[in-house]
Amino acid sequence: MLPPRRGGPGSPRLLLPWLLLPALWAAGRGQLRYAVPEEAQHGTFVGRLAQDLGLELAELVPRLFRVASKERGELLEVNVQNGILFVNARVDREELCGRSAECSLHLEVIVDRPLRVFHVEVEVEDINDNPPVFRSREQRIFIPENRQVGSRFPLEGAADADRGANALLTYTLSPSDCFALDVRASDELSQSLSLELRKPLDREETPELHLLLTATDGGKPGLEGRAQLLVTVLDVNDNAPVFEQDVYRVHLLETTANGTLVARLNASDADEGLNGEVVFSLGSDVAPNTREKFNIDSSSGEIRVIGNLDYEEEKSYEIQVRAVDKGSPPMSNHCKVLVKVLDVNDNAPELAITSLSLPIREDAPVGTVIALVSVSDRDAGANGQVSCSLPPHLPFKLASTFRNYYSLVLDSALDREATAGYQVVVTARDGGSPPRWATASVWVEVADVNDNAPVFAQAEYTVSVRENNAPGAHICTVSARDADAQENARVSYALVERRVGERALSSLVSVHAQSGRVHALQPLDHEELALLQFQVSARDAGAPARGSNASLQLFVLDENDNAPALLGPAGGGARSHALARSAGAGHVLTKVRALDADSGYNAWLAYELQPAAAGARSPFRVGLYTGEVSTTRALDEADAPRQRLVVLVRDHGEPALTATATLLVSLVDGAPSPKLSARASAGRVGAEASPLDVNASLMVAICAVSGLLVLTLLLWGALRCCGAARSEGACAPGKPVLVCSSAVGSWSSCRQRRPGLCSAEGPPKADLMAFSPGLSPSANLPERSDHSDPSGHVSLTLNLCL
Template sequence: MVYSRRGSPGSRCLLPSLLLLAAWEAGSGQIHYSVPEEAKHGTFVGRIAQDLGLELAELVPRLFRVASKGRADLLEVNLQNGILFVNARIDREELCGRSAECSLHLEVIVDRPLQVFHVEVEVKDINDNPPVFSRQEQRLFILESRTVDSRFPLEGAFDMDTGVNAALRYKLNPNEYFDLDVKTNEEETNFLELVLRKPLDREETQEHRLLLIAADRGKPELTGTVPLLITVLDANDNAPKFDKSIYNIRIPENTPNGTLVLQLNASDADEGINKEIVYFFSNLVLDNVKSKFTINPSSGELTVNGGLDYEDRYLYEINIDAVDRSTFPLTGHCKVIVKLLDVNDNIPEIAITSLSLPVREDAPLETVIALISVSDRDSGANGQVTCSLTPHVPFELVSTFRNYYSLVLDSALDRESVSAYALVVTARDGGSPPLSASASVSVEVADVNDNAPAFAQPEYTVFVKENNAPGCHIFTVSARDADAQENALVSYSLVERRLGERAVSSYVSVHAESGKVYALQSLDHEELELLQFQVSARDAGFPPLGSNVTLQVFVLDENDNAPALLPPRAGGVGGALSELVPRSVGAGHVVAKVRAVDADSGYNAWLSYELQPAAGGARSPFRVGLYTGEVSTTRALDEVDAPRQRLLVLVKDHGEPALTATATVLLSLVESGQALKASSRASAGVAGAQAALVDVNVYLIVSICAVSSLLVLTLLLYTALRCSAPPTEGACGPGKPTLVCSSAVGSWSYSQQRRQRVCSGEGPPKTDLMAFSPSQPQGPSSAELILKNKCTRIKLN
């Protein structure tokens, strides 16, 4: 029989028997079914997938599963059609004893997204247990002198079923001496008495055999029987009598041993020894009842003898006999019904089912972490349990059904802040005082790749000497990732870009695991002063995250270039400087100038000039300026000086070790007239050259103006583009050496824009202008005047 209800039972529709009761309570949002006990395997319970609003095609992909507290194998779901069916034998009495209510609580769980439903399946009682008497035979001893309507208590039967299936009625087999009287007391238990209807005669019949029949009210009706063996004793006058035939007593279940339950009092109208009464448990009292209570034979005091437990048994029916001490004793009977009162002596029980452990740190709010069920064996308020959670953040307990809770995520997680939580679930009942129990839940937070590798600083400056060995280690980059496991495994790579005509990977490489940066070739300061590039750090997460760091590698100069002599402007023979010197010049007259440059920079390019001693130790009338290279007379020339003077000038830089070059200066001493003619010819040549130079300069000025205008326009356009677009990679092009004269009579120096002076990948190449001052030499101690070279470096873009 099947019926459905919404909130309360509604109309019923007849269907074939063994179908199940299905109900949907709109108020609670839960699904209720019912199934009779002892239903066969495969018996239909309900279309659970349809009732939950789930599509059949999504049951398997969403990992549809059913969990149950206790016997999880009794019911099963067919994932093909979504039907809940009986999977194993269900015995209501085994599950719930004689409890009025018996249900199986199912938790239906689906993933993606995670949902939890509660299903209650009520197990309906069927009449599958017949009434059973605890004894195979009941014996009674009755005096033949007992009057009509005398009563004798009998032990009733017990039925494991509930409700109408356990409602018993009794009858005796037909006989002429005895009737059966059945009464129902306030506890709704039957009190059976055998009533004498006809006087007994021991001489006629010493023993009567009757059959007591117990039948339940189920369909079909089941019965149980017990034989009654009645022995007739010789005559006796008055039997003891109790004040009441039934005593109802209520005591707490935690009543200590030795506590008085009831003071029984029976009286006998006889005199002497026939008046003395002894109290006994009736032979109807079972041993398990005798273990809980004891009775004093003399005083009739009924006391507690063993541990009472309401949860094991809450009602005891104790038959007491009062027997006099006569030769043919008479017996009085009463029944004591002891009902136990529940006390709060059972702590709540907690069961935790984990669903999503560990939980990802990016899990959405309200994600169900675990299912928690609580129970308490007590009854009433003592068995009503509430749950609390400590700490409250970032989780909370949500009540989903009676005594069922869900542990859900309440706020965002961050594994890098807290990697695990130790939660305590506390269940507290409603007793006074309340009892509580606690259970620990350890929630680990699973890492998600939400942190990119981070460098300690955005940019590093590295200094490397030129002429390094190829493959040498120049620096180590290191990035830290706050994530864990593979999400924190960092690998390094070079951010490829072009430096002029070459890729940055042709200069350096990065080890993927250690982050060590290696120079792949020997670096040359004269070609490359600054190498700027980026190294990328990527983790192994999915998707991977990364960041970049900039390395500025400055190539430090070494003294690897010797001074180079510049060709003479005029009058050179075979590379030597040749000059005509009038004999009439006085001391301090500059007769020639040695010019040299050094491709190095800084201190390594600071040149000094020394005059080598003449052969044979002869004292030369000439000297050379230490830092200017100017050859001048030390005295006035005279006739004894050789007409041809050969001077050797040593040019030396200030590197460690110093590198040198030797210049040859040929001086011809002539008379003043010869010198004048030579000077005139030279002046004429110079004048012609100057005239030609003037014409060239006019065109040069016009060209410079045009180029300058284009340059200004280009800079304006470049600035506008830089402001509106991301920077693009640049290239470092080759430069040309340029000579700059600092004054008409000063020394020549150099400003060399090297083939690749600075390579950062951004912006145009830069030019260094080196301007040496003329006049007297000075030492390098004047603040070293920019790299100890008495020069001012002007960066030209």
């Protein structure tokens, strides 16, 4: 069984100091740094990550404490229960970083609510786990016996895969009277090792010497490597080739083309003939990758490029060149050509975007982290310095969080209704000349928030419906749109409940919650409700919900559904009247009065006398619009003593409705009553009056009617103004009055309307109808030449809500 290697990772004396290393914040870099030795066993403690980040252990799981991105994720792991970072697998620094001076693992630790990103750097520190190794365990050296004391013979040195002090080699030579070891530092990359002759050689006395070359590294404890030196003493060709320089230094761009001359070496040999002819070759210790890149001409000593150079793969090459003469035995010498590869900006930056908070709510506060952006460039110096930018006019910005790491954060408020999403293109540009660049994009979707209330297509709807409508009749459709999306834009409609008189609004009309269709639930009556004003609300399905209202004015249009109603005794049956046979033409017997509950033309009444029996000519007539029954001529003995008059009252609706009044007139002998005589006298005077008196009376009547019309219009305008400023509430019912002119120009009330129901949400209603004397009442009325009113009349209907 082999004993454990001294100084290995299992040594408790070396492992304990690494476990006690404290976590330090790197100055000016904003990252948490730890150190762990290579070859640490599984479970080795690295650091109390959660504690060093200032996080409570109880909040690690709720806040989704995790490692978002990491290099070589199998090497390190974090325990989310206690927040400890530990070694998960064997870490070999030489395998991980090669011969790089720095070797670190970079982790990104993320916690949510609120979102925070921490950058952790774990430095893998070298331990002395690799002994020095000679490429050849046996080196043969041929030395002519005539070489001068102090001559040096190059030796192949050892290589140590470790770094720092662990790779600092010291060489020792086994005791010898003839030779000493000469070590010279050629530069920072390597050492020149040679065997120095201290005593003249004698081949006959000592043809061969066996020496042991030992290389010890600087680790504690140090590790050793050994190589056998077999020195053969030659008897001829006592001059070896000599190079002009021991070390040649060359700088080449990584874009150098194949066949380019690297260096032309010159080695001189003081011997003559074949002993002075030099052949050049690459040393046996030249690495295979170096042989793939360079070649040397054996006769001229020219070194040329034969492969593609890449700074990112190899930054320098060490070429050992051997010059051998053609003597027998041959003599040789060595020199080194150190080629340093210069970086060229031949690599574009690389971008990676990690989305964290997508989609983003439109009410997200400024500064919200949306995504993480990581950039890298394999070039060096300015060629590898990368800067990131965003296109202009975007509500986002890039915030640098760590070297080559950025956060995409919200820079201004969002509005989904204006822009539903953004195609964010991140551009990374290096500092080379000319610069190289790369892009990466991420779609940032804006999530909707219920920040818009439904908006009606009209703030106020004015519609009309005829009375006596069918229950459930469609009145109109209201429509509202919501600028939000999905549930926040789903609109439902409802009535704004109120009282209409003694009834609830919902008993009269309804609105469909989804379509916004407004229906009348029952038949409406113009005589009871001429105008209905109410509001419809629209609310969305957001949380919290938003809503708005629209006003509706529903005018109930009149239908001719009421027949004229007779007033006075005529309404209950036949009326009897006595008339003296001495009554002359134009004598007023009586006046038939009627009232129609409808409005407008439907309530405009006309009177006519039914024709008498066949062949009989009645001595009576009735005023077309006044209803006054009067004689058309003087009575005589031929007239029947009993007259039966039927007066037909007709409105102007479509179709017209009628009522009849029956008058029984008894013709008696003798003088008429004083009242009737006075009326008859007045009628005769009027009939016998001169044309000048008739015109004067007509002018007075016209002036009176015009004055009353102007007064009525002023009153109507004042009531409209008062009604507009009136607050919501029931409107006191008023009594509409129909004012008619008499045959002589005086005014009297001829009809009264039932009190109307007035809505408090709009101005009171005022209807006015005026007919000038002597003019046809309507172009749509049928002409009745036999029932015309010769005196003319004016009829005004006032329907006022006070």
